[in-house]
Amino acid sequence: MYKLLLCLRYLRTRWIALASIISVTLGVATLIVVNSVMQGFTGEMKNRIKGTISDLMLESCSLSGMYDFDAHAERIMQVAGDRIEALSPMVAIQAMLYLRNGENTIVMPVDLVGIDERTQSKVSDFGKFLQHPANRRAMSFLLHEDGYDVRDHQAGDEAPPREPMAGAGWKHRREMARFREFQEKYLQRRQPQSAPPPESSTPPLSAPTRDPFAGRLPEEEINRFDPAAEQHAGIVLGMAMASFRTSDGVDHFRVLPGDDVKLTTVTVGQPPKDTSDNFTIVDFYESKMSEYDSKFVFVPIRKLQKMRGMWDPTTGVGWINAIQIKLKPGADGEAVRDLLRAAFSPRDYVVSTWRDKQGALLSAVDMETRILNILLFMIIAVAGFGILAIFYMIVVEKTRDIGILKSLGASSRGVMGIFLGYGLSLGAVGSGAGLVIGLLFVRYINEIADFIAWATGQPVFDPSIYYFYEIPAVVLPWTVFWIVCGALAIAVLASILPARRAARLHPVEALRYE
Amino acid sequence: MSSSTGVRGQGPGTRGRRSEVKGQGTEVDYLVTSESRIPEPRTPNPESQIPKSPNPRTQDQLRATNIHKSYHKGPVEVPVLRGVDMEVRRGEFLSIVGQSGCGKSTLLHLLGTLDAPDRGEIHYDGRRIDNLPAAERDRLRNHQFGMIFQFYHLLPELNTLENVLAPLMIRHGTWSYLARRRQFKCKAKELLEMVGLGHRLKHRPRELSGGEMQRAAIARALVTKPCLLLADEPTGNLDTSTGEEIIHILRDLNDRRNLTIVMVTHDRSIARQADRIVRLVEGRIAE
Numbered sequence: 056m057y058k059l060l061l062c063l064r065y066l067r068t069r070w071i072a073l074a075s076i077i078s079v080t081l082g083v084a085t086l087i088v089v090n091s092v093m094q095g096f097t098g099e100m101k102n103r104i105k106g107t108i109s110d111l112m113l114e115s116c117s118l119s120g121m122y123d124f125d126a127h128a129e130r131i132m133q134v135a136g137d138r139i140e141a142l143s144p145m146v147a148i149q150a151m152l153y154l155r156n157g158e159n160t161i162v163m164p165v166d167l168v169g170i171d172e173r174t175q176s177k178v179s180d181f182g183k184f185l186q187h188p189a190n191r192r193a194m195s196f197l198l199h200e201d202g203y204d205v206r207d208h209q210a211g212d213e214a215p216p217r218e219p220m221a222g223a224g225w226k227h228r229r230e231m232a233r234f235r236e237f238q239e240k241y242l243q244r245r246q247p248q249s250a251p252p253p254e255s256s257t258p259p260l261s262a263p264t265r266d267p268f269a270g271r272l273p274e275e276e277i278n279r280f281d282p283a284a285e286q287h288a289g290i291v292l293g294m295a296m297a298s299f300r301t302s303d304g305v306d307h308f309r310v311l312p313g314d315d316v317k318l319t320t321v322t323v324g325q326p327p328k329d330t331s332d333n334f335t336i337v338d339f340y341e342s343k344m345s346e347y348d349s350k351f352v353f354v355p356i357r358k359l360q361k362m363r364g365m366w367d368p369t370t371g372v373g374w375i376n377a378i379q380i381k382l383k384p385g386a387d388g389e390a391v392r393d394l395l396r397a398a399f400s401p402r403d404y405v406v407s408t409w410r411d412k413q414g415a416l417l418s419a420v421d422m423e424t425r426i427l428n429i430l431l432f433m434i435i436a437v438a439g440f441g442i443l444a445i446f447y448m449i450v451v452e453k454t455r456d457i458g459i460l461k462s463l464g465a466s467s468r469g470v471m472g473i474f475l476g477y478g479l480s481l482g483a484v485g486s487g488a489g490l491v492i493g494l495l496f497v498r499y500i501n502e503i504a505d506f507i508a509w510a511t512g513q514p515v516f517d518p519s520i521y522y523f524y525e526i527p528a529v530v531l532p533w534t535v536f537w538i539v540c541g542a543l544a545i546a547v548l549a550s551i552l553p554a555r556r557a558a559r560l561h562p563v564e565a566l567r568y569e
Numbered sequence: 570m571s572s573s574t575g576v577r578g579q580g581p582g583t584r585g586r587r588s589e590v591k592g593q594g595t596e597v598d599y600l601v602t603s604e605s606r607i608p609e610p611r612t613p614n615p616e617s618q619i620p621k622s623p624n625p626r627t628q629d630q631l632r633a634t635n636i637h638k639s640y641h642k643g644p645v646e647v648p649v650l651r652g653v654d655m656e657v658r659r660g661e662f663l664s665i666v667g668q669s670g671c672g673k674s675t676l677l678h679l680l681g682t683l684d685a686p687d688r689g690e691i692h693y694d695g696r697r698i699d700n701l702p703a704a705e706r707d708r709l710r711n712h713q714f715g716m717i718f719q720f721y722h723l724l725p726e727l728n729t730l731e732n733v734l735a736p737l738m739i740r741h742g743t744w745s746y747l748a749r750r751r752q753f754k755c756k757a758k759e760l761l762e763m764v765g766l767g768h769r770l771k772h773r774p775r776e777l778s779g780g781e782m783q784r785a786a787i788a789r790a791l792v793t794k795p796c797l798l799l800a801d802e803p804t805g806n807l808d809t810s811t812g813e814e815i816i817h818i819l820r821d822l823n824d825r826r827n828l829t830i831v832m833v834t835h836d837r838s839i840a841r842q843a844d845r846i847v848r849l850v851e852g853r854i855a856e
């Protein structure tokens with residue numbers, strides 16, 4: 056009983072000890088915040104990776120790919136059909152994308168992916184990342200009249216609106232067609248004799264001889280194709296290719312659904328030859344992984360097979376590069392992978408899980424979190440030495456009281472208990488305060504970031520870098536539990552030495568102490 | 570201070586009444602309850618019986634034989650006690666006098682088992698106590714002895730009432746203490762009233778005068794119903810009249826409750842209030 060009472064009294068009267076515990080508080084708060092934010096980022100990233108690539112992937116090693124998706128699908132279902140939910144074929148190849156942005160043509164290397172729009176959304180979150188609600192329900196490579204999201208449907212209300220998207224679709228396409236018609240007529244009237252080749256107005260970025268829009272489209276093809284009423288094969292562009300985001304979070308669009316782009320890639324023949332075609336943007340893909348959003352374009356698989364000569368016109372069967380596999384919930388990806396590895400010869404096929412493919416990125420983040428945790432725990436350990444020193448002082452100061460207690464019959468263990476309990480309760484107060492501060496900080500992290508940005512004029516969290524509008528933070532109860540336990544343990548460990556000293560004090564020496 | 574007059578009024582004038590109170594024995598029962606009996610030693614030690622006195626229980630409550638104690642100052646040995654032989658009889662008020670630095674406090678600490686002698690034995694109720702294990706000695710101090718010091722030695726974090734309750738808190742675990750909290754508080758308040766501190770229950774020691782602190786210390790020493798009170802210069806830090814009041818309280822306890830008291834002092838006039846005086850000279854009892 057006296058232990059409890061004295062503990063509480065020391066806690067109330069010795070403010071210096073509370074000063075030593077502030078470092079524990081700050082350490083605990085920082086640990087909670089860092090872990091929550093890292094967890095938020097990892098979780099977000101994991102979700103996005105899992106959304107962008109399927110659980111399992113069966114890839115062909117050969118350049119021309121594997122022949123006949125249906126035959127392969129059948130074999131896969133034979134091996135592990137009970138654990139598989141969906142399959143989808145895929146053709147992937149590097150390509151050059153030509154975007155027309157005003158008078159300039161932008162060229163960028165892209166990962167061109169041919170997909171089956173009916174099954175693609177079943178094997179990954181592909182559908183969820185599209186900007187037209189109808190496409191999210193059932194993907195189609197046909198351009199919609201209008202109705203594209205003006206607000207980012209994956210973000211909360213904080214995201215600024217994307218006003219240009221209101222005009223996207225057929226509306227935009229007709230407008231652009233009228234504008235080009237007018238422009239052409241106007242140019243012809245002004246310089247009827249020596250009209251300079253249109254490519255002279257394009258920057259040197261695209262070589263004049265290879266300019267896709269100027270040189271390659273024969274007159275009659277343009278005549279035959281009415282851009283105001285027809286579309287090319289559809290293409291889904293990564294959001295980061297179509298737009299760029301300024302640090303205020305506003306997206307500025309270079310192109311919109313309804314605009315045409317041109318793709319150049321290679322055929323599968325030996326030697327490979329280049330092949331190009333026009334596509335009409337039907338939607339944007341926004342996974343919020345900037346790596347994907349700035350790299351991937353999706354076109355109908357059949358169209359790509361034809362372009363690259365991966366299609367046998369006599370049988371109507373094509374070659375594909377890979378099969379994406381979606382597992383049933385709870386199925387063990389590694390086990391299915393091993394089954395498939397056994398069934399498909401490793402000379403011709405590679406089977407990998409999403410972890411195999413993106414594990415390096417995730418483990419890098421994990422490692423960062425671990426290192427941060429170690430460093431922060433060292434801070435708490437330093438705080439532990441502060442507690443040790445201050446406790447020693449308190450024990451020295453309380454020498455006489457210890458003698459009194461012993462003269463009243465308190466045992467050495469009881470005296471030790473007072474100081475251990477004192478350390479524990481200081482640790483509890485410190486880590487409790489840290490817990491509250493940390494959780495509040497995580498709760499209001501975006502408000503705090505905004506405030507700091509406002510106060511310093513320097514943005515803390517730049518949505519143009521991370522492609523989220525807010526800082527993601529996830530509090531894992533177990534992590535918090537272990538952090539608090541660790542802090543308590545350090546406080547108790549730091550009080551063991553002074554408590555032992557107190558317990559060993561000779562009562563007579565202690566009583567003589569003045 | 571009117572509440573303390575009841576105690577002070579029965580000063581030395583009541584000495585004659587002492588013998589008849591002792592004969593009744595009821596007050597002894599009040600002080601020596603079943604829970605405050607001396608703990609049985611773990612292993613019966615035949616050597617602990619003093620061969621000299623055939624029935625020590627009836628005669629001497631406390632007995633020190635040939636006590637030696639010396640302090641070590643580096644390599645130099647400073648002998649303080651060199652063969653002290655003394656006994657404290659049940660119910661007597663004994664005063665130990667001697668010059669400053671002659672080892673009175675040292676002797677009292679040895680008697681109270683706060684320290685162990687280098688040589689010699691201490692017997693309490695016929696049982697050897699100087700070589701008991703630490704836990705037994707802690708129990709003995711808590712159950713049988715009450716101690717009062719020159720510098721009061723109250724705990725500065727606790728108020729008067731809590732200071733008085735401290736020995737009971739030490740004796741009982743948290744739950745059994747809380748279960749009987751009210752009863753204990755009543756007892757503590759009663760004792761504080763008795764020493765004239767009924768109106769200072771919530772004061773911290775630093776808000777009390779020296780005399781008040783010493784009264785609180787006396788109440789604390791009595792709350793466990795001890796059989797023996799060891800007082801180390803209880804008046805040493807007080808002015809003469811306050812010291813007188815403290816001695817009256819002790820005197821009264823001895824008279825009315827038959828409490829055995831051993832008091833160390835170097836003040837002759839204070840010492841004269843006791844039944845018997847022993848003098849400590851050069852590390853031995855002289856007389």
Ligand SMILES: Nc1ncnc2c1ncn2[C@@H]1O[C@H](COP(=O)(O)OP(=O)(O)OP(=O)(O)O)[C@@H](O)[C@H]1O
Pocket residue numbers: 640641642647649667668669670671672673674675676835
């Ligand atoms: N820890 C110690 N180390 C060395 N010498 C000590 C120690 N404690 C006490 N002494 C010495 O032992 C002697 C006796 O001390 P003690 O306190 O018992 O005297 P005292 O008779 O109580 O004196 P006073 O009347 O002043 O209280 C003193 O000379 C003191 O210097």
Ligand SMILES: [Mg+2]
Pocket residue numbers: 673674675801802
């Ligand atoms: Mg002394």
